[in-house]
Amino acid sequence: MTSTANDRNAGFELRRIVRINEEIKSVVATAFKINLMAMNAIFLAKRAGQAALGFGVLSNELRRFATDLQGQMSALRQLTYGSTAIVNALVKQARFSRILDRAREQTTGKGRDILDEVVRGHHDVDLEEKRSRLKVVNRRLQQMLADTTQLVELGSVLARSAKIEAAYSGGFSASLTQVSSDFENTISLIQRSLEALNKNHREDQG
Numbered sequence: 001m002t003s004t005a006n007d008r009n010a011g012f013e014l015r016r017i018v019r020i021n022e023e024i025k026s027v028v029a030t031a032f033k034i035n036l037m038a039m040n041a042i043f044l045a046k047r048a049g050q051a052a053l054g055f056g057v058l059s060n061e062l063r064r065f066a067t068d069l070q071g072q073m074s075a076l077r078q079l080t081y082g083s084t085a086i087v088n089a090l091v092k093q094a095r096f097s098r099i100l101d102r103a104r105e106q107t108t109g110k111g112r113d114i115l116d117e118v119v120r121g122h123h124d125v126d127l128e129e130k131r132s133r134l135k136v137v138n139r140r141l142q143q144m145l146a147d148t149t150q151l152v153e154l155g156s157v158l159a160r161s162a163k164i165e166a167a168y169s170g171g172f173s174a175s176l177t178q179v180s181s182d183f184e185n186t187i188s189l190i191q192r193s194l195e196a197l198n199k200n201h202r203e204d205q206g
Contacts, residue, residue, distance in 0.1 A: 013134070014087045016200050017080050020141075023197045024077050030190050031069040034155075034183065038063030041162070041179045048172035054165040055176050058158055062183060065155045069190070072148050079141055086134045093130065145198055152190050159183035 038059050045056030162183060166176035 014084070014091065017083050017087060019200045020197055021077065021080050021084075023193045023200070024073050024080065027190055027193045027197075028070060028073045028077075030186060030193070031066050031073060034066040034186055035063055035070070037179065037182060037186065038066055041176070041183075044172060044176060044179060045169075048169050048176065051168070051170035052165070052172055052176060055162055055169055055180075058162040058165055062155065062158050062162065065151070065158060069148070069151060069155070072144070072151060076141070076144055076148065079137060079144065083134065083137050083141070086130055086137065090130050090134070145194070149194050149198070152187060152194060155187045156184070156191070159187050 041059035042056060042063065045052040045059055048055070159180060163177060163180035166180045167173055169176045
């Protein structure tokens with residue numbers, strides 16, 4: 001692969017990671033919102049008393065879900081930071097390769113032989129080692145995205161269950177139904193963000 005192609009691929013990878021980080025920030029903010037909503041739902045369930053016991057239990061589970069999701073997204077963010085460091089190194093490597101290629105083109109005799117050795121070592125060892133590390137990070141990212149998707153599906157089930165429980169909460173039914181609908185809509189936003197994350201990740205795999 002030429003140094004120009006290396007530079008282009010590294011640039012594409014860097015843009016992909018930036019897009020992933022933006023989606024992660026969006027999910028983290030939404031998970032924080034769910035945490036606040038869950039605390040409010042728990043308070044309402046306590047006010048409703050015996051009629052909203054089931055809703056209260058589900059609200060506690062939704063709060064736990066939000067905390068787990070925040071932890072998962074924090075781990076994803078750390079992983080993408082690692083990717084960024086590797087990609088930045090690849091960008092520098094590609095630029096250095098271009099410099100070596102130009103110097104090689106303008107050099108003859110023993111000087112060229114020496115540069116040939118440098119270029120071979122530069123491409124064969126450093127570049128391949130960084131690419132291998134990036135592949136490992138991308139595989140971990142793919143697995144973490146799959147795990148996060150499953151976690152959010154659980155959150156969606158909890159929100160739907162809370163909506164059912166809200167219907168049997170007596171005089172608080174209307175307000176609890178509204179809260180559970182907010183849970184459902186907010187989790188749908190997270191699911192869309194995860195779809196975008198998976199799409200950005202698949203672009204690299206393709």
